[in-house]
Amino acid sequence: MFDYQLHHIVVTWLRYAGDIIKNSFERDIWIDTKESDRDLVTEMDRFLEKDLVQRIRSGFPGHRIISEEGFGDTVRDTKGFIWTIDPIDGTMNYVKQRENFGTMIGLFYNGNPIAGYLYTPMDDKLIYGIVGEGVFVNERRLKPMDVSHLKDSILLTSNEYLLRNDLNLQEIHAAAFSSRATGASILKFMQVIEGKAATFVMPHSHVWDFAAGWAICEALGMKCTQSDGSPLSILQGSSLVVANPTVHQEVLEIINQ
């Protein structure tokens, strides 16, 4: 039985985090780089992750946490409840655009998706999925737009990978109606989940970048797998293909041809 008190805690925390992020534009924020000059982290990423981690530890002492900025646990097995947290997905957009970013939270039990949350504060949009219950957009049950084939709809990826032709992305681009690069996993997951794009394909994605979206796909009956079709795991980063079952099969055939 899904714990709706936990759900309420997550949803109210997302709005709280969103308000803090919006207020951060009123002052200078501290920005640093991680592995590369283009991999940004800000004081807001760290503050928000630390805050949520503390709340989980105090409210759910047995739960473990996989998170982007290092305040979580070192997780080597999937036993019990595990949270995944990306406090600001699309940090570059947060810094450079002040929009097109958001917070992603996933919840897993024994490695299986239980619930996922995607929240973009600038347009106050919340998509969540609870496995066995369904998917909701701003508290309305989602009716996804119909996407019958790749050729009728849009590929979402990153231009770096498209230009390198990783995973045959240029073939997928040519087979699709068009392609878009929006610069944050959260936006690409939202568009595919709502049927506004046919597929989201990435040669590499971190656990906190795909876990919440994966859980929502699971709640919706949408496919979210590695690029060879094998299942994802919250224990390791992976390639990623997200689509409804028909388009997912089309994309896998192009990748593995």
Next chain:
Amino acid sequence: MFDYQLHHIVVTWLRYAGDIIKNSFERDIWIDTKESDRDLVTEMDRFLEKDLVQRIRSGFPGHRIISEEGFGDTVRDTKGFIWTIDPIDGTMNYVKQRENFGTMIGLFYNGNPIAGYLYTPMDDKLIYGIVGEGVFVNERRLKPMDVSHLKDSILLTSNEYLLRNDLNLQEIHAAAFSSRATGASILKFMQVIEGKAATFVMPHSHVWDFAAGWAICEALGMKCTQSDGSPLSILQGSSLVVANPTVHQEVLEIINQ
């Protein structure tokens, strides 16, 4: 002296058009293709253009009109008042995503920009510029975000052109912090005007795709030229480089190296 009654007519018409577009999602809309399978037109593009053209003809009998769907005039000189209209820019997004599209209207006198309007109905966002008066976002005077160099910010273009490396776009992509493809000129103009991206570069753009944005750039002191730096004209489609003067110079050097 700018005619604020005309301004009021345009602004109220944009909201009216936006409401009609939003209501169109409640029913099936008629969709056709133009020059290619990927160049879509809908009954809404045609209905809205015809409606605005009729209002301009009745309210401003001496004015001429350059428009996408063919209800305007054949314009071979720049004398007097000329309107440019794109009723739905990003028709593919309108059909496939139900967001990320909008209406663009420009006004010119003797070939010189007077005013430009960009309106995206799904987030009810209006950016307009009146030359000599300034630029406004939802009726608040625009304070653009500071973009000092291409390397600190984002290139906006289309993936088709990026993959073909037209205008050295792959070099510009490499010199920029990152690149994005959003799929509609109106969104790219909005992001550059607000400083959310460094530059918008296109190998080809129709007059109705650039005229409104050009007028807003003119009102803001931003550069909007052909790819060799020469001025745009409302009499012909053209390549396009939009940026603040510093970044514009950087981009022109990469294109013409």
